[in-house]
Amino acid sequence: GAGVSQSPRYKVAKRGQDVALRCDPISGHVSLFWYQQALGQGPEFLTYFQNEAQLDKSGLPSDRFFAERPEGSVSTLKIQRTQQEDSAVYLCASSSGQRSSGNTIYFGEGSWLTVV
Amino acid sequence: GESVGLHLPTLSVQEGDNSIINCAYSNSASDYFIWYKQESGKGPQFIIDIRSNMDKRQGQRVTVLLNKTVKHLSLQIAATQPGDSAVYFCAEINSGGSNYKLTFGKGTLLTVNP
Numbered sequence: 001g002a003g004v005s006q007s008p009r010y011k012v013a014k015r016g017q018d019v020a021l022r023c024d025p026i027s028g029h030v031s032l033f034w035y036q037q038a039l040g041q042g043p044e045f046l047t048y049f050q051n052e053a054q055l056d057k058s059g060l061p062s063d064r065f066f067a068e069r070p071e072g073s074v075s076t077l078k079i080q081r082t083q084q085e086d087s088a089v090y091l092c093a094s095s096s097g098q099r100s101s102g103n104t105i106y107f108g109e110g111s112w113l114t115v116v
Numbered sequence: 117g118e119s120v121g122l123h124l125p126t127l128s129v130q131e132g133d134n135s136i137i138n139c140a141y142s143n144s145a146s147d148y149f150i151w152y153k154q155e156s157g158k159g160p161q162f163i164i165d166i167r168s169n170m171d172k173r174q175g176q177r178v179t180v181l182l183n184k185t186v187k188h189l190s191l192q193i194a195a196t197q198p199g200d201s202a203v204y205f206c207a208e209i210n211s212g213g214s215n216y217k218l219t220f221g222k223g224t225l226l227t228v229n230p
Contacts, residue, residue, distance in 0.1 A: 042220035
């Protein structure tokens with residue numbers, strides 16, 4: 001596609017429910033990032049993939065958060081046993097180059113998660 | 117620790133005026149900087165970027181200035197239009213660092229009055 005695509009755009013989950021958020025990066029992009037954005041704040045880093053390898057997951061807030069990119073293209077962010085503090089926008093971004101190349105990083109429109 | 121911050125949380129300008137949004141960063145190892153525009157309900161939209169070997173870069177109606185001596189970035193928008201109203205974020209990255217990630221500031225809300 002022309003840009004980074006995320007689904008679902010909106011998700012309401014009951015506390016304790018598991019959710020899965022999908023990201024389709026720009027075709028051919030090597031690098032993929034997940035960010036979390038709380039209302040009124042800047043995006044906060046969650047994790048980074050280079051192809052299928054998860055090189056950095058230092059931003060994942062707890063072991064309830066898990067991300068994968070098994071074939072080096074589509075990625076899924078899974079949140080288990082959701083809690084109210086997980087309510088946020090989850091942004092996916094991709095870049096054509098590897099980490100040292102400084103290529104432009106493009107974001108999707110985000111998945112808006114509300115936990116009730 | 118690493119941080120990127122903005123001097124002005126809000127900026128209100130008249131349509132047609134020039135806007136300047138400022139940003140300070142603290143990681144001297146950062147070598148790539150990006151300005152993003154985020155409208156309500158949307159993801160960050162790339163505006164312009166600059167690498168640390170440059171001090172100025174121009175796009176269409178936008179200019180980014182980088183002052184590495186004082187670790188300062190600015191985004192200049194010429195002839196600001198109502199459609200420019202949004203939150204603007206600067207972000208930094210150390211492309212060769214052990215942690216490859218964009219670090220964002222809190223954002224500046226730009227309001228353009230017709």
